[in-house]
Amino acid sequence: MIITIKGATFSTNIGTLSTWSVFRDLGDGASYTGPSYVEKNSALSATVTLASNYSIGSAGVSVTMGGSSISAATISEDGKTVTISIGSVTGNVVIKVPTVNTNAGEEDSGENPSTPTSYTFTITPDPTSATVTLSATGYSTVSGTGSKSITVTNGTKVNWRVEADGYTTRTGSWTISGGNKTENIALSATGDSSGQITTTYNLPSFVTVSSGQLATNSNTWIHSDFIPVNDLSNSTEDGKCVRTFVSHGTVAAIAFYSQPNFNSYVEGFILSNTAGKSETQTAEQVKACITKDNANYVVFSTDGSKATLSVTTGEGSTVTPEPEEPETPSTGTSGINYYEEPGYINVSSGQVTNTSSTWIHSDFIKISDLQNDATLGHCIGKFTGHSQVADIAFYSSNSFSSFIAGKSSAGATKTVAALQNLMTELNATNATYIVISTDKSKNQLYASLK
Numbered sequence: 001m002i003i004t005i006k007g008a009t010f011s012t013n014i015g016t017l018s019t020w021s022v023f024r025d026l027g028d029g030a031s032y033t034g035p036s037y038v039e040k041n042s043a044l045s046a047t048v049t050l051a052s053n054y055s056i057g058s059a060g061v062s063v064t065m066g067g068s069s070i071s072a073a074t075i076s077e078d079g080k081t082v083t084i085s086i087g088s089v090t091g092n093v094v095i096k097v098p099t100v101n102t103n104a105g106e107e108d109s110g111e112n113p114s115t116p117t118s119y120t121f122t123i124t125p126d127p128t129s130a131t132v133t134l135s136a137t138g139y140s141t142v143s144g145t146g147s148k149s150i151t152v153t154n155g156t157k158v159n160w161r162v163e164a165d166g167y168t169t170r171t172g173s174w175t176i177s178g179g180n181k182t183e184n185i186a187l188s189a190t191g192d193s194s195g196q197i198t199t200t201y202n203l204p205s206f207v208t209v210s211s212g213q214l215a216t217n218s219n220t221w222i223h224s225d226f227i228p229v230n231d232l233s234n235s236t237e238d239g240k241c242v243r244t245f246v247s248h249g250t251v252a253a254i255a256f257y258s259q260p261n262f263n264s265y266v267e268g269f270i271l272s273n274t275a276g277k278s279e280t281q282t283a284e285q286v287k288a289c290i291t292k293d294n295a296n297y298v299v300f301s302t303d304g305s306k307a308t309l310s311v312t313t314g315e316g317s318t319v320t321p322e323p324e325e326p327e328t329p330s331t332g333t334s335g336i337n338y339y340e341e342p343g344y345i346n347v348s349s350g351q352v353t354n355t356s357s358t359w360i361h362s363d364f365i366k367i368s369d370l371q372n373d374a375t376l377g378h379c380i381g382k383f384t385g386h387s388q389v390a391d392i393a394f395y396s397s398n399s400f401s402s403f404i405a406g407k408s409s410a411g412a413t414k415t416v417a418a419l420q421n422l423m424t425e426l427n428a429t430n431a432t433y434i435v436i437s438t439d440k441s442k443n444q445l446y447a448s449l450k
Contacts, residue, residue, distance in 0.1 A: 019038060020090075020091055021036065022034065022035060022044065022046065022092075023094045023095070024094075026099070027057060028054065028101065028117075029050055029101065030048050030050055030054065031048070031051075032046065032047075032095070033047045033048075039089075040089070042088070042089060043085075043088065044086040044089050046095070047081060047084070048061075048084070050097075052080075054099045055100050056079055057099050061075065061096070063093065063096075064093070065086065065090065065092070066090060066092060070086070117154045118151050118152060119154060119179055119180050119181070120149050120151045121174060121176060121182075122148070123147065123149075123185055124182060125146070125162045125185050126187065127167070128146050130162050130164035130185075131162070132145070132185075133162075134158055134160050135158070136158045136159065138398055139156075154176055155176060156175070157173055157174070157175045157203075158173060160172055160185075163187075164187055168197075168314075170197055173203075175204060196314055197314050198235065198310055199224075199312075200310040201225065201300075201311070203222055203225065205221055205223060205301075206221035206223050206302070207268065207299050208253075209254075211265065212255050212265025212268060213262050213265070214340065220303055221301060222302060222309055223301035224299055226257060227297060227298050228313075229286070229295065229296060229297065232283040232287070232298070232312070232313060233283060233313050233314055234283050234312070240281060241311060242286065242309075242312075243308070252300070252303075253301045254268060254289060254301075255268035255298065256290060256295035256296075256297065256298050257298075258294040258295070258296055260297050262340065264297075266294055286298060336447070339360065339361065339362035340445060341360055341361050342359075343359060343360070344359035344360070344437040345361055345393045345406060345436075346391075347391050347405075347406030350393045350404075351400055359437055359438065360439075360440040361391075361436065363435070364399075364433040365380075365436070366432065368432070369449045370419070370447060370449065370450075371416065371448055372415050373448035378413040378414055379415060379448045380419070380447045380448070390410060390436070390438045391408050391410065391437045392407050392414075392422065393434065393436075394426065394428040395431060395434070398433050402433075404430070
């Protein structure tokens with residue numbers, strides 16, 4: 001049986017089922033009504049409705065199926081409704097509707113708005129005397145006692161840490177997704193055997209269990225961070241370690257890794273109610289899925305529009321806090337760093353775009369931290385090894401607004417010397433950071449740091 005979920009294909013041993021995904025690339029003020037995926041060769045009927053103060057952008061409506069443009073959209077006379085009708089769907093469908101705010105006169109392409117929407121993430125600690133630290137790449141760190149907030153653009157990952165003397169430290173992260181977010185974080189007293197950490201996740205995209213990689217389409221699907229299997233703990237409230245990640249009655253995924261990175265994939269499984277798996281899982285049920293000794297970490301995924309995804313770990317003083325993601329690469333530790341943030345770098349503007357594609361980009365990499373790896377002989381590599389276009393962008397600080405210059409088709413690998421030559425070529429010798437991007441379906445993305 002072939003099961004396709006939002007563009008990712010999994011295999012089982014019964015029957016045959018095939019669906020195609022319906023991707024949407026919509027500007028502000030546009031709302032979609034219709035299915036997220038349809039069965040092979042069935043009909044698609046959907047509408048996109050524009051708010052009263054928006055109209056269709058100059059690029060016009062675009063509908064593609066299987067990568068080719070098709071004439072499937074009709075637009076109402078007032079330009080406020082786009083109707084999409086396809087008699088037989090034979091490939092993934094992409095609906096693109098750019099918009100213009102008629103009040104402001106500014107166009108939103110749906111990919112790279114000129115003024116990104118910002119939202120506020122807030123942590124309220126218990127006890128109130130606890131120190132809260134909030135950090136995100138490209139933003140100043142916020143730290144202090146009591147409730148703290150940080151305002152970032154939509155799609156930004158915020159790392160948080162809550163600590164107090166006499167209590168077990170808690171850490172985690174949250175990716176801003178279309179609205180403000182407040183988290184109430186209660187700390188457990190050190191040595192309290194009843195203390196547990198329950199973390200709710202909404203990281204975009206889901207795990208493809210045939211490869212262990214994140215799927216090309218994030219859509220409404222979400223996944224957890226890498227969770228040490230031995231840290232899974234059944235909640236004292238409901239006896240479960242993972243909650244509601246298949247409560248919507250469809251399929252969710254569970255994947256195991258030897259290390260906390262997607263390149264160390266060991267094995268994975270599709271879980272569903274019909275396969276004898278309940279909508280929640282105990283720690284024992286999760287561990288019972290393991291067939292290989294090196295399955296040390298686990299990642300869960302679900303459809304975030306139909307269920308939340310929360311995981312309980314730890315028992316009081318035995319809790320191992322989840323490692324924080326540093327704002328910039330650390331110095332003094334030699335090694336290869338892998339990256340797979342969604343989207344690629346527009347080398348004309350330095351901004352991230354097309355986050356629904358297979359493309360990925362790195363964090364801000366400090367140029368002075370780069371070194372040629374003794375074995376590989378270069379500092380950044382394989383980001384154009386697939387013989388397609390990849391990007392390098394230079395910045396004066398670890399902020400996309402500090403863009404200096406960029407170049408596409410930059411070559412399969414780069415040494416430190418070649419990178420410095422490129423900086424001279426692009427008049428970017430005053431740059432202190434780079435961001436690189438690639439098509440992850442064709443290759444990995446990595447840098448060698450001191």
